[in-house]
């Protein structure tokens with residue numbers, strides 16, 4: 001559930017863990033160990049495929065499963081002037097992700113993962129254009145009919 005839960009479900013889980021005094025910090029570790037040597041911060045956008053996005057932030061699995069697997073998606077660190085959805089935590093950053101969905105719609109998804117994972121992911125030598133998203137993830141989820149969706153029904157995806 002930690003990997004696939006919605007923001008609301010995770011908030012509920014965290015509340016349960018805290019009520020029990022349970023140390024859940026291991027759940028929030030990045031999937032791959034961050035390199036030891038310092039890397040140069042790269043605030044510019046990067047493109048990543050859906051598989052990588054899912055590894056970086058499994059809490060957005062619902063949206064990412066509906067993203068186009070044959071293209072790359074734009075990942076941009078959120079600036080200091082942008083609202084944060086989580087308390088500041090050393091080593092973690094929040095990102096705006098322009099996710100191109102299988103049906104061609106572009107939605108904006110808020111992701112959060114280790115800053116080092118972003119800094120060490122390869123920068124692609126291609127011009128990145130900011131595309132105005134059609135909707136944000138919250139509205140997309142609101143309209144998404146899980147019961148009639150073949151992607152949601154296919155648990156192998």
Ligand SMILES: [Zn+2]
Pocket residue numbers: 066144145146149150151152153
């Ligand atoms: Zn679906």
